[in-house]
Amino acid sequence: MVKVVGAVLEKDGKIFCAQRGCSKSLAGLWEFPGGKMEAGESEEEALIREMQEEFNCKVIVKEKLVTVIHEYAFGTVELATLLCGLQEGEPQLSEHQDMRWESICNLDRLDWAPADIPTVELLMQRFK
Numbered sequence: 001m002v003k004v005v006g007a008v009l010e011k012d013g014k015i016f017c018a019q020r021g022c023s024k025s026l027a028g029l030w031e032f033p034g035g036k037m038e039a040g041e042s043e044e045e046a047l048i049r050e051m052q053e054e055f056n057c058k059v060i061v062k063e064k065l066v067t068v069i070h071e072y073a074f075g076t077v078e079l080a081t082l083l084c085g086l087q088e089g090e091p092q093l094s095e096h097q098d099m100r101w102e103s104i105c106n107l108d109r110l111d112w113a114p115a116d117i118p119t120v121e122l123l124m125q126r127f128k
C-alpha cells in the first residue's frame with residue numbers, strides 16, 4: 001500500500017485543484033496536489049515538501065480531513081487529505097497539466113481521481 005497526502009488548499013472559499021499529467025497514472029484526472037510520503041515524514045511534512053517541489057509555494061496545514069483507502073488496478077493507495085492555506089507565494093504549474101481554483105459548490109464538476117471523491121463530498125457537505 002502506498003501512502004499519499006493531498007492538499008485541500010483553500011482561499012476565499014475556493015479550492016485549488018490540479019490535473020494530473022498525461023504520462024502519469026490516472027492521467028487527466030483532477031486531484032488534491034501532493035504525493036507519496038517518504039520514510040520518517042509526517043503527513044504535514046510530506047505535504048509541505050510536495051507543495052514546495054511541485055508548485056513552488058509554501059502552505060500551512062490547518063487540519064486533517066480524511067484518510068481514504070482506494071484499490072486501483074495498479075495498487076492500493078491510502079490518501080490522507082489535509083486542509084491548508086497559502087503561507088507564501090502562489091502555486092505555479094510545473095508537472096501538472098492544468099490547475100484551477102474552483103468554488104466548493106462546483107467541485108463535483110471536475111473529473112476527480114476516485115480516491116478523492118470522499119473528500120470532495122465532505123467539502124461540499126461541510127461548506128454548503
Ligand SMILES: Nc1nc2c([nH]c(=O)n2[C@H]2C[C@H](O)[C@@H](COP(=O)(O)OP(=O)(O)OP(=O)(O)O)O2)c(=O)[nH]1
Nearest residue numbers: 004006024025031032033034035036077113115116
Ligand atoms: N498527489 C495525489 N495523488 C493521488 C490523489 N488521489 C489519488 O488517487 N492519487 C494517487 C495517484 C498516484 O497513484 C498516487 C501518488 O501520487 P503522486 O502524485 O506521488 O504520483 P507520482 O507523480 O509519483 O505518480 P506516478 O508517476 O507513480 O503515477 O496517489 C491525490 O489527490 N493527490
